[in-house]
Amino acid sequence: MKKIKIEGMTCNHCVAAVTKALESIDGLENIKVSLENGEATFEEKKPVDPAVIQEAIKKAGYEFII
Numbered sequence: 001m002k003k004i005k006i007e008g009m010t011c012n013h014c015v016a017a018v019t020k021a022l023e024s025i026d027g028l029e030n031i032k033v034s035l036e037n038g039e040a041t042f043e044e045k046k047p048v049d050p051a052v053i054q055e056a057i058k059k060a061g062y063e064f065i066i
């Protein structure tokens with residue numbers, strides 16, 4: 001399981017937006033986004049470039065802290 005830090009989430013809409021962004025990435029599964037902890041966890045069915053994840057989260061309007 002991988003864990004990433006996400007900055008900027010303030011409510012459940014943010015959680016939904018980040019979840020959707022992560023779900024749009026091919027190769028990720030079991031995505032869980034925690035508003036409380038400001039993080040997301042997921043499994044990689046196949047290796048995913050962190051830059052792709054960062055880009056998707058950025059596009060959704062949040063910041064992925066490596």
Ligand SMILES: [Cu+2]
Nearest residue numbers: 010011013014
């Ligand atoms: Cu929000």
